[in-house]
Amino acid sequence: MATSGARTKISRLGGLGQWWGLIAAALLIAAWINRATGPAIVAALSALVLIWCFFQAPVTCGxxxxxxxxxxxxxxxxxLMGCHIRQHRWQKLKMLILRRHVREFCSGLFSDGKATLVTLAAMGSFLSGLVAFIPGVALN
Ligand SMILES: [Zn+2]
Structure with a gap:
């Protein structure tokens, strides 16, 4: 039962701690503005923000x-993850795999303000990661 104890601790932390991904996103934007930052750092920050959006961001289960x-x-x-209810946990990943549910999944991405914010952060970091990996695009 050690794992459930740890989880309670994390959810109690709550508040701003859940939004560390946005801090990473801000650092990512700063890295883009400050051109001296190498692509490795941009790529690493992009990956961090993406991981946060998919597996950590505080959104509604839906x-x-x-x-x-x-x-x-x-x-x-x-x-990509649901709430504490076991059946919900993988529901969204399943929706992505079953093509007839993809539209449902996509509408869920913009279901409320928080989800929209997280979705935009995911898109932005995905794009910036892509650009960081393809040096030719960054030059344009
Ligand atoms: Zn749920």
Whole structure:
């Protein structure tokens, strides 16, 4: 039961600690403005922000619930992960794999302000990581 204890501690930390990914995103933007920063640092920051968006960001679960129109309203960790309910945990990853659910998944990405913010951060860091890895694009 050591793992569940650790989890309670993390959720109690809550608040700003959950948003460390946005700090990484701010550092990423600063790295882009300051051209002296090497592509390795940009790539590393991009990866950090992406990991945060997918697996750590405090968003609403949104997994489809039988009988409910809005989906699950529990707090989830990351765009790809559901809440503490076991069935929800992998629901969104499954939605991405089953093509007929991809549209549902995408609409969930913009379901509320928090989700939109996290989605935009994910897109931005993905693009910046891409550009960092392809030096030719960065020159344009
Ligand atoms: Zn849920």
């Amino acid at each position: 997994a489809p619930v039988r009988g409910g129109e809005d989906g699950c309203r529990n707090n989830a960790t990351g765009l």
